[in-house]
Amino acid sequence: MWTGLADRFADGAYASAKGRVRTSVMHHQLMEHLPPPPATVLDVGGGAGHQSLPLARVGYQVTLLDPSPAMLDKARARLERLPDDVRRRVTFIQAGGENAEAAVGGQLFAAVLCHGVLGYLDRPDDVVEQLCRRTEAGGLVSIMAGNAHAAAVRPALERRWSDALAAFDTDREIGVLGLPTRGDTVEGLSGLLRGYGVEPVRWYGIWLFVDWLDLAGVAVDPGDEERLASLAAVELEAGRRDPYRQLSRIFHLVGRKVQQSPTPGPAGRR
Numbered sequence: 001m002w003t004g005l006a007d008r009f010a011d012g013a014y015a016s017a018k019g020r021v022r023t024s025v026m027h028h029q030l031m032e033h034l035p036p037p038p039a040t041v042l043d044v045g046g047g048a049g050h051q052s053l054p055l056a057r058v059g060y061q062v063t064l065l066d067p068s069p070a071m072l073d074k075a076r077a078r079l080e081r082l083p084d085d086v087r088r089r090v091t092f093i094q095a096g097g098e099n100a101e102a103a104v105g106g107q108l109f110a111a112v113l114c115h116g117v118l119g120y121l122d123r124p125d126d127v128v129e130q131l132c133r134r135t136e137a138g139g140l141v142s143i144m145a146g147n148a149h150a151a152a153v154r155p156a157l158e159r160r161w162s163d164a165l166a167a168f169d170t171d172r173e174i175g176v177l178g179l180p181t182r183g184d185t186v187e188g189l190s191g192l193l194r195g196y197g198v199e200p201v202r203w204y205g206i207w208l209f210v211d212w213l214d215l216a217g218v219a220v221d222p223g224d225e226e227r228l229a230s231l232a233a234v235e236l237e238a239g240r241r242d243p244y245r246q247l248s249r250i251f252h253l254v255g256r257k258v259q260q261s262p263t264p265g266p267a268g269r270r
């Protein structure tokens with residue numbers, strides 16, 4: 001499925017103002033919680049490495065796991081352009097998040113990321129369980145997901161009014177990449193995390209104004225660095241506080257693995 005989308009996602013979406021704001025805001029939010037480098041980071045569904053290669057650049061030991069050979073090729077090509085010491089800090093593994101434990105040989109990580117992945121799965125449970133199980137005691141779980149509570153925003157800004165009305169009561173849509181996607185909620189994922197021994201500590205919105213401008217067809221120049229930095233600063237602030245963060249179509253939930261052994265998951269599984 002991702003074979004035909006790798007170019008569009010890795011080169012197109014991330015080259016836009018929205019993509020650049022997303023990477024920058026997420027990086028700042030992550031750095032508020034990550035232990036200092038050279039801590040280990042597992043990026044589940046890491047794609048072309050837009051979030052985890054910058055972490056390798058600042059000294060983290062990164063394992064990027066993804067089931068798509070096309071996305072992994074993109075990530076390898078991007079890594080090739082980085083200095084040798086950064087390249088030595090990155091490992092690629094081809095596997096789905098559901099199989100993370102076997103794929104990493106049982107290794108535990110100081111931080112486990114899963115950004116923009118759960119929405120493509122029918123249910124988040126199995127992958128969330130793996131994220132929690134791969135996190136060491138005291139370590140961080142970072143999930144970025146689509147906000148089911150804000151599902152009417154996109155069709156409304158695209159002036160698709162009957163779709164917007166229907167969106168209030170659904171968590172499914174055709175996403176911006178043209179694939180069916182499913183939204184999650186902070187409450188729902190927080191409950192899942194707790195079931196696997198991870199205590200939610202903070203949640204953020206990722207973008208708001210740049211997304212709305214884009215959906216309404218207003219161009220924002222991704223090459224105007226100064227303006228982009230000001231925009232990212234506004235988004236960072238909006239993402240921290242209500243009511244703004246509640247209206248963001250994407251949220252970032254951060255949890256910490258409790259020190260004692262985790263309680264059994266919601267389905268009683270281990």
Ligand SMILES: C[S@@+](CC[C@H](N)C(=O)[O-])C[C@H]1O[C@@H](n2cnc3c(N)ncnc32)[C@H](O)[C@@H]1O
Pocket residue numbers: 002009044045046047048049050051065066067068071095096097098114115116117120121127
């Ligand atoms: C929208 S991209 C996000 C990539 C990256 N996390 C980022 O934020 O830039 C979604 C990624 O999820 C991966 N993916 C799809 N199904 C998956 C699964 N079951 N487990 C892990 N990753 C999966 C895809 O191959 C793709 O690279």
